[in-house]
């Protein structure tokens with residue numbers, strides 16, 4: 001007897017929302033690939049193992065199996081695949097145009113990641129301003145404050161948020177508690193309600209006026225290396241930079257040089273251009289506070305992210321529409 005459950009491809013693992021995932025079993029039949037890398041995955045797909053799949057759930061780490069979701073990969077997937085639900089806010093591992101060409105609707109996570117990522121963001125800002133990493137490194141080496149320079153207070157400093165989206169706005173709320181002056185730049189100015197007191201400035205003004213710059217914008221072809229040598233040259237001497245977005249929005253070689261010249265006094269990074277590799281010039285510099293992409297590395301947020309992604313799949317199966325389509329496909 002043939003089942004009328006929709007076939008769903010699981011790319012990656014469900015780690016928290018186990019009961020929500022098993023209840024999806026009422027309306028879905030789950031297919032798990034056996035491939036360990038992209039070549040095997042493409043082979044598996046071409047062999048017909050995924051025929052009839054209607055939707056897919058994918059995680060950030062599943063890139064190790066599929067590689068980037070690009071034209072080459074998408075063209076090997078069955079035409080029955082209509083929905084791709086990504087467990088993450090940033091979807092730079094997916095080529096939206098390739099998906100649109102193949103009539104695949106993509107969703108990402110909106111809002112569920114904002115608070116946890118903004119918490120890491122404020123931790124990095126305070127840590128970088130106050131030279132906490134240098135203090136911690138010295139302490140573990142048995143030295144009490146040896147060579148650790150005086151830090152700077154956040155109070156009264158100008159924070160430039162590049163990309164005042166959900167995470168940027170959650171960061172703004174947190175920095176208000178530290179009496180920082182917040183300026184921001186987006187391609188389009190936000191409404192006063194969303195600005196919540198942040199001053200809208202041009203990109204160049206953000207670079208030249210900020211004491212601390214926070215990168216909170218998505219990675220795509222327009223934002224790759226949006227911060228590089230030319231942009232560093234427009235910043236204040238001794239600027240502090242924090243990145244919780246994606247490593248490749250900043251040119252890491254240029255950052256290492258800007259740290260060496262003193263243009264950048266200290267920085268805090270949760271993301272890197274070539275994760276899990278970290279540029280040796282960043283690893284060896286105690287003025288750089290480093291975290292291994294832990295923006296959402298906490299039980300409650302990861303559970304909420306999985307539930308959000310499962311909700312998108314459920315909505316695709318039951319209504320034919322995604323709850324949170326990526327902006328490139330909004331209204332399609």
Ligand SMILES: O=CC(=O)O
Pocket residue numbers: 087088089090091109113295296
């Ligand atoms: O990096 C985390 C995310 O994109 O959700």
